[in-house]
Amino acid sequence: MTREEKAKIIDGLTEKLSKTDYFYITDASGLSVAKTNNFRKLCFDKKLEYKVFKNTMIKKALENLKTDYSSFNDEVLSGFSGIIFSPESGNLPAKVIKDFRSKDKKSTKPVLKGASIDSDLFIGDDKLEMLSTLKSKVELIGDVIGLLQSPAKNVISALESGKHKLAGIVKTLSER
Numbered sequence: 001m002t003r004e005e006k007a008k009i010i011d012g013l014t015e016k017l018s019k020t021d022y023f024y025i026t027d028a029s030g031l032s033v034a035k036t037n038n039f040r041k042l043c044f045d046k047k048l049e050y051k052v053f054k055n056t057m058i059k060k061a062l063e064n065l066k067t068d069y070s071s072f073n074d075e076v077l078s079g080f081s082g083i084i085f086s087p088e089s090g091n092l093p094a095k096v097i098k099d100f101r102s103k104d105k106k107s108t109k110p111v112l113k114g115a116s117i118d119s120d121l122f123i124g125d126d127k128l129e130m131l132s133t134l135k136s137k138v139e140l141i142g143d144v145i146g147l148l149q150s151p152a153k154n155v156i157s158a159l160e161s162g163k164h165k166l167a168g169i170v171k172t173l174s175e176r
Contacts, residue, residue, distance in 0.1 A: 006057065013053060013061035021118050022086040024093040025058070025072070028110035029080035039100050039110065046096055049085040058083070067119045075123055076114035090117040094132035 017023060028036060043050040055077040062069040084093040097110055108125075115122040115131060122131060135143070 009053075010057050010060045010064075013057060014064040016085060017061055018065055020085045020087060022088075022090040022093070022116070024084040024086070024097075024115040025076050025113045026082050026084060026097065026110040027080050027113050028052075028082055031107070031109050035104070035107070035109075042096055042100055043084060043093075046092055047087070048093060048096060050082055051085075052080070052082040055079075055081050067116070069116070069121065071121055071123060072114050081113065082110070089136045091132055091134040091136065094128050094134070097128060098132050 028039060031039065040050050058081055059073065059077050062072060084096070086093050093115070094112070097112060100110070101107060112125045112128045112131075113123070115127065117131070117134070
């Protein structure tokens with residue numbers, strides 16, 4: 001591969017990483033071709049993109065970004081590295097990895113090496129469970145709106161039920 005071809009790949013990867021708020025770096029080494037293809041298909045079905053790159057190319061692409069990814073250098077960018085790009089949800093790649101692992105009880109692959117969620121960095125496979133339960137911005141906004149609406153709904157329902165109680169009390173007193 002020529003320098004120009006490498007530079008083109010790095011520029012493309014830099015652009016992809018800068019436009020993607022959520023990406024996971026994984027290690028799927030040791031998986032058979034069939035299992036790797038199944039993992040790619042599972043990612044594709046969930047509208048995720050999974051690509052394998054050389055660590056040096058990932059490192060150079062990350063250096064071109066505004067966020068400091070230097071903590072990825074030693075632990076994350078060694079060995080086999082594939083990147084899962086998620087355009088909409090920060091927890092979806094973690095759910096896909098867990099789902100893939102649950103289908104094959106013996107396998108612990110792909111291993112989460114590192115993740116970037118809105119420029120926050122998570123390193124290590126031990127963060128997978130936490131990342132899979134992470135709520136998206138849309139879910140959090142929905143929860144906040146639900147919490148804000150709850151007191152208003154309680155007041156309205158109390159007033160509605162009180163109206164019927166008050167009418168019943170007045171009717172009972174008038175009949176006596």
